[in-house]
Amino acid sequence: MLRLSKFADYGTQVMAYMAKDGAVHSASEVAAGVGMGVSTVSKILKMLARENLVASVMGAKGGYMLARHPRDISMAEVIYAMDGPISITECSGTSACERESICSTRVNWQGINFIIQDALAKVSLAEMIAPKPQVVNVSGLRSRRASA
Amino acid sequence: MLRLSKFADYGTQVMAYMAKDGAVHSASEVAAGVGMGVSTVSKILKMLARENLVASVMGAKGGYMLARHPRDISMAEVIYAMDGPISITECSGTSACERESICSTRVNWQGINFIIQDALAKVSLAEMIAPKPQVVNVSGLRSRRASA
């Protein structure tokens, strides 16, 4: 269903929580803050740390903090950290679909993928946590749908 | 992973196969044509028929044909027929997320959803089967970051 994994959603929430200040938060603190299990949040933070979206501080009194300003972190990065490459189809990046010959739709899927990646890359975490929808204006488009 | 189901992909291929001519094709014929199992193709065609993307002819010598010109069928419709509503997040349409209070990102997810829907709505089946990427130019966008 073209659906993001829950992790991507969780990841966003965790990032949003941390974006409130620049302080160091331990995994358990974040877990309490966003209302999820400690283990799960811990896992998510590790994933985010691996992609350098949050910086970790080890040892006692350690924890995580946002690695950059919310404005400089894109949703594409968050999603990538949680779910891997943003690609709607399996065979668009790596290609290697055995039906390559029959199916000439690959190139066009790639184009669609680019649009989506771009849309996600253009939305920053800062915009994402803004109470009002100021996001989303890639071009002049709104939900103009379906003519074509 | 923000991934489309295989069905959406299969559906596209089936549609692409049928777009070659306006003739009636039986499920087994299509199956042979695209190299998939008859049962699977049959299921896909049924799904497409339910959304009126293909018209069915019952009885012996029956089968399916494209309900409209490839130019008048959008990828959004095909994906909708196979996977249901195009929405990246669970709680964007129906909302009703118990963390509503904590999480202010909903509205912005919706905006992203719109972009994606729009991108998909703008690509017709005809464009999709075109050998060259003539699709995809919503704005002047390139593929900024993403696969990082």
Added chain:
DNA sequence: CTAACTAGTACTAAAATAGTCCCACTTCGG
């Protein structure tokens, strides 16, 4: 030197997907 943390990974459970099959109904052709 120990308590409070993160790092990394392996494992398990749950859910969504994909694929198959079956039975009822419709129509063509002999």
Added chain:
DNA sequence: CCGAAGTGGGACTATTTTAGTACTAGTTAG
């Protein structure tokens, strides 16, 4: 009028993904 060739619509099962948990090792403040 009968049977073969089709679709319509589910139900069912296996497989794969996803989500969640636990465990061990390493790091640092006090």
